[in-house]
Amino acid sequence: MNPPTLQRGHPWPLGAHWDGQGVNFAVFSAHAQRVELCVFDAEGRHELARHVLPAHSHDVWHGYLPGAGPGLVYGLRAHGAWRPERGHRFNPHKLLLDPYAREVVGRFDWRPEHGGADPQHGGHMDGRDNATHALKARVVDERYDWRGDRHPHIPIEQTVICELHVKGFTMRHPGVPAALRGTYAGLASDAAIAHLQRLGVTAVELLPVHLHLDEHRLVQMGLTNYWGYNTLGFFCPDPRLASGHGGLSPRDEFRAMVAKLHEHGIEVILDVVYNHTAEGDEHGPTLSFRGLDNASYYRLPPHAKAHYDNYAGCGNTLDLRHPRVLQMVLDSLRFWAGEMHVDGFRFDLAPVLGRGDHGFDRHAPFFTALAQDPLLSRLKMIAEPWDVGPGGYQVGGFPGGWLEWNDRYRDTMRAFWIEGSHTRGDFAQRLCASSDIFQPRGRAPFESVNYVVSHDGYTLLDLVSYAHKHNEANGEHNRDGHGHNHNANCGVEGPSDDPQVVALRGRLRRALLASTLLSQGTPMFAAGDEFGHTQGGNNNPYCQDNGTTWLDWSRADADLIAFTARLIALRQAALPFANRWYDGLPDRHGLQDVTWLRVDGSELHGDEWRRPDGRAFGCLIGRPGACPVPMLLLVNGDAPAVEFTLPAGAWQALLDTGDPRGRSDRHVRGPAPLTVGGRSIMVFALEGHGLRLPEN
Secondary structure (H helix, E strand, O other): OOOOOOEOOOOOOOEEEEOOOEEEEEEEOOOOOEEEEEEEOOOOOOEEEEEEOOEEEOOEEEEEEEOOOOOOEEEEEEEOOEEHHHOEEOOOOOOEOOOOOOOEEOOOOOOHHHEOEOOOOOOOEOOOOOOOOOOEEEOOOOOOOOOOOOOOOOOHHHOOEEEEOHHHHHOOOOOOOHHHOOOHHHHOOHHHHHHHHHHOOOEEEEOOOEEEOOOHHHHHOOOOOOOOOOEEEEEEEOHHHOOOHHHOOHHHHHHHHHHHHHHOOOEEEEEEOOOOOOOOOOOOEOOOHHHHHHHHHEOOOOOOOOOOOOOOOOOOOEOOOOHHHHHHHHHHHHHHHHHOOOOEEEEOOHHHHHEEOOEEOOOOHHHHHHHHOOOHHHOEEEEOOEOOOOOOEOOOOOOOOOEEEOHHHHHHHHHHHHHOOOOHHHHHHHHEOOHHHHHHHOOOHHHEEEOOOOOOOOOHHHHOOOOOOOOHHHOOOOOOOOOOOOOOOOOOOOOOOOHHHHHHHHHHHHHHHHHHHHOEOEEEEEOOOOOOOOOOOOOOOOOOOOOOOOOOHHHOOHHHHHHHHHHHHHHHHHOOOOOOOOOOOEOOOOOEOEEEEOOOOOEOOHHHHOOOOOOEEEEEEOOOOOOOOOEEEEEEOOOOOEEEEEEEEEEEEEEEOOOOOOOOOOEEEEEEEEEEOOOEEEEEEEOOOOOOOOOO
16 A cells, blocks of 8 residues: 655644644755655654655745654655855755654664764765664644643742752652652652742742753763753653653643642743754754754854854854744744743843844844734743853843843852952842843843852852862863852861851851842742752752752751741742832832941941941831831841841841741840841841741
8 A cells, every 4th residue: 555645735834733634744944955754663763654745835845644643753854955165964864853843752872873974074975874863753642631721920029930950859859759750740749849839939940841962972971961951852841851650741741740830829931942952063963953954043154154153152053033943933932831831931041042143132033023922922031141152241131021140149149148258239239139230221120030049050058168169070170160169168168067167158048048039139049959959069060960969858958948938938928129129219108218227227328338348237128019017127248246226116027047947036126236147137027017927
């Protein structure tokens, strides 16, 4: 029996889509001369049929296979010019993965057959066929019963983000069933969600879950790309993070996880990597984009098109100046938002997305397209606002409505609390949403994502325990990662049993957490920092898929968990700083929105902000964001205790970071003296505030 003949089909939607009668295939390539559809058996081992896509419309090759349906396994071959010096790398000997693949068959191994160029003569194509070992796509049935699930759309003022890795969060959690640990289902388990709920987290920001590859260099060293910032499939959940529980596909297990988190009021934000792909530079393999249309998908130097612009530092850069590449990114975002119900995205090296011919442009087509999109414009968009290209540092430069990771906040808070450097003025500027950066650009305060620690660097415990990185296990002779962490080890490198060192490290961690969670802006912390996770001083564990990065719940600090929960509860109940810029003017009751105080209770002025010898001060907030009465923050960044004079009024303490759980029962009627311990923060509100905080 002859296989069915491909019909013309439609040039939309891109990818392979089942309509109940057959499958429509549509593939973009502006420069190919012919594109073939190769059909394989269910395991992807044997090619069963090969069809030329019969129609070509507006740079889209398309065809319709009647009678085909979900489960069909396929790959693509593209015929065209092999002219690397002109940017063209067509090689029909290489089976290519559909960029729109929803599910991938096979396991990628680094084999020489995947190279597009002849290893001996780089100017010539490689003639070896890689189909046996190439990754293939599987047609899927997209239908899913969401049972009424909807985006929670949590207001930005109420948002508290916990950044976590799907695998690392539950791999060692004793409350998660062993078969589910390290997976989407594990993150949806009762034990994992209970911890997030106890803390008061409103959003999890997941390190990349798109299908990615481990770089050849890492594989040769027996390591993996644990973080996952090396995407190949922008529409495909990584099957390595799926348990297969209940017979679910990775796609449906991911959906079930999202629905369960939504059920408990937790949004899901994905860390996404649309700046480069896993194909690397001109020496990398030909797996998908390079073989389909290298000159369209990638940015190539105008006078050296055999090479690649490398604004991501990973070998290549996707070219969002091309309408079809921009479409692919937007289609991917809509897929994850619409079909997978995620609530937002954190964009890795986001300036790449706005790079035109002359550098970064906040009015680039990508931002315009997002702003008008009826689905995506309602979600949370977070930029990592720098890349490694010229003019790549763009903190504060993104369009209004975007949130941005604020490394200026990170660096100032670390220096103030740990190094004993930076002034009161520096601290106050970051405490109030980095108004010097965001306010002049017409941005809102909560568009500053305030953090001290993320996945990229030391954990919070390691930040105060190590003055030097310990990245030897990464195989780069400790040359990778950031440099020294000055004055951060409290006099002892690494773990310590010295009670004074332990106490000081505890104070610093609590002060850093309190700064992050009480500042004006949107707070983010890294999972594990709320209970003392350590990576042994490794500040770049991107390739450590082991106990270095997996959270060790058996060593969790119960006091620090309770402290963090109290902090988040205080933030949610009082919202010390509102999502508006404070102008320093009195309201109709004569209260100034913010008044900065000396330790004697008088108002700070002029040069005192920049004096290096005074790092203790107060902040009287006349108009908090949610608390119905004025609030008072007392900050002591110095080692010795300091005596403050409180303003007039009956003040009740809500938080004391000097206490392991943040508790305080102090009631003070001002003006009166009060001692604030070294390296700590106290928070007060006028009595009668009506706020309820956990007893913990």
